[in-house]
Amino acid sequence: xxxxxxxxxxxxxxxxxxxxxxxxxxxxxxxxELIFAHGYTPVQAPNASASxxxxxxxxxxxxVTHEELARQRMEEFLDGFPEISNTRHTVSVMLxxxxxxxxxxVREKKVDLVVTATEGADELKGFFVGTNxxxxxxxxxxxxxxxxxxxxxxKIDTVCLALDTKDPENSVSPELLMALVNxxxxxxxxxxxxxxxxxxxxxxxxxxxxxxxxxxxxxxxHVFHGDNPQDGITKFLDENPIDLLTLVHREHGFFExxxxxxxxxxxxxxxxxxxxxxx
Numbered sequence: 001x002x003x004x005x006x007x008x009x010x011x012x013x014x015x016x017x018x019x020x021x022x023x024x025x026x027x028x029x030x031x032x033e034l035i036f037a038h039g040y041t042p043v044q045a046p047n048a049s050a051s052x053x054x055x056x057x058x059x060x061x062x063x064v065t066h067e068e069l070a071r072q073r074m075e076e077f078l079d080g081f082p083e084i085s086n087t088r089h090t091v092s093v094m095l096x097x098x099x100x101x102x103x104x105x106v107r108e109k110k111v112d113l114v115v116t117a118t119e120g121a122d123e124l125k126g127f128f129v130g131t132n133x134x135x136x137x138x139x140x141x142x143x144x145x146x147x148x149x150x151x152x153x154x155k156i157d158t159v160c161l162a163l164d165t166k167d168p169e170n171s172v173s174p175e176l177l178m179a180l181v182n183x184x185x186x187x188x189x190x191x192x193x194x195x196x197x198x199x200x201x202x203x204x205x206x207x208x209x210x211x212x213x214x215x216x217x218x219x220x221x222h223v224f225h226g227d228n229p230q231d232g233i234t235k236f237l238d239e240n241p242i243d244l245l246t247l248v249h250r251e252h253g254f255f256e257x258x259x260x261x262x263x264x265x266x267x268x269x270x271x272x273x274x275x276x277x278x279x
Contacts, residue, residue: 001175001176001178001179002030002179003030003032003112003113003176003179003180003183004032004033004112005032005033005034005035005109005110005111005112005113006023006026006027006030006032006033006034006035006111006112006113006114006115007034007035007036007037007092007102007105007106007109007111007113007114007115008020008023008034008035008036008037008114008115008116009037009038009098009099009101009102009114009116009132009136010036010037010038010074010077010098011038011098011132012073012077014149015117015118015149016077016117017080017081018117018147018149018151019115019116019117019147020036020078020081020084021081021083021154022115022117022147022151022154022274023115024081024083024084024087025083025154026115026145026154027087027088027089028083028086028087029183029184030179030180030183032088032112033087033088033089033090034084034087034088034089034090035089035090035091035092035105035109035111036074036078036089036090036091036092037091037092037093037094037098037101037102037105038070038074038091038092038093038094038098038101039093039094039095039096039097039098039099039100039101040066040067040069040070040093040094040095041066041095042066042095067093067095070093071091071093074091074093075091078091092105092109098132099132099135099136099139102114102116102136102140103139103140103141106140106141106142107141111142112142112143112176113142113143113144113145113176114136114140114142114143114144114145115144115145115147116132116133116136116144116145116146116147117133117146117147117148117149118131118132118133118134118146118147118148118149133146137249137277138249140279141279142279143176143276143277143278143279144276144277144279145244145274145275145276145277146274146275146276146277147274148272148273148274148275150272151272151273151274153243155184155243156180156184156186156243156244157184157186157187157243158186158187158188158189158240158241158242158243158244159177159180159181159186159187159188159189159242159243159244159245159246160188160189160190160191160236160237160240160242160244160245160246161174161177161188161189161190161191161246162191162192162193162229162233162245162246162247163190163191163192163206163248174210174213174278176278177246177276177278178213178214178217180244180276181217182217186218186243186244187218187219187220188214188217188218188219188220189219189220189222189240189242190206190210190219190220190221190222191221191222191223191224191232191233191236192206192221192222192223192224193224193225193226193228193229193232193233194223194224194225194226195225195226195227196225197225199223199224199225200223202223203221203223206221206223207221222236224236233245237273242273243273243274244273244274244275244276245273245274245275245276246275246276246277246278247275247276247277247278248277248278248279249277249278249279
């Protein structure tokens, strides 16, 4: 698989700057095209009555539209990144929230990967509000790579794939992950926190399942027994520094997301390394 197109949400924040830098370095390594996406909100009539509160003001012919202003601001923002001048890139500016614009851009342009950034969120805000990055990790129709605000570098020497404890087979194609690993000639560590104490048998199952897919890629398998997957993953990362953590997206119901949040959501807010969500 070739990763041909990356989309980067832009809201002109310092966090967005981090995503642009990381995505540009990634695109150069992968020889991919970048799409910088921005969503804008229309101007509404001031002091409108209740029945007119959502009526947009039609622009006069000699007045710059809100979309044109958004595009001008995007151009000014991107001018601050000289490294993108040698990278194929386009701009996508649409009416709507940034998550809606990204989803639409992914569908229209057949995007392979979304690269976004996050500052994290406290536990209460994370559970009930979430961040754009966390929403995209759930709602984007393609894999999402989330860059933490304090990421130290853009190298990818070692990648970790953490398999779901409830569904270690994970029924998601690893093609995009393998494309990243091979492009960077990275080592892949596959870990599984098993609820079954017979970790030797589980490791054998994983090796049999993934061996053909991995081919000549440098890789290793690590299976541990534990009741708390997040603690197991965190402990492994503390002992084995990596550059990119990979999880497989699982659908959760609304109440389960609030009262028993998945590993993905917790790690989106707490990870200090880039996090790739496969779909």
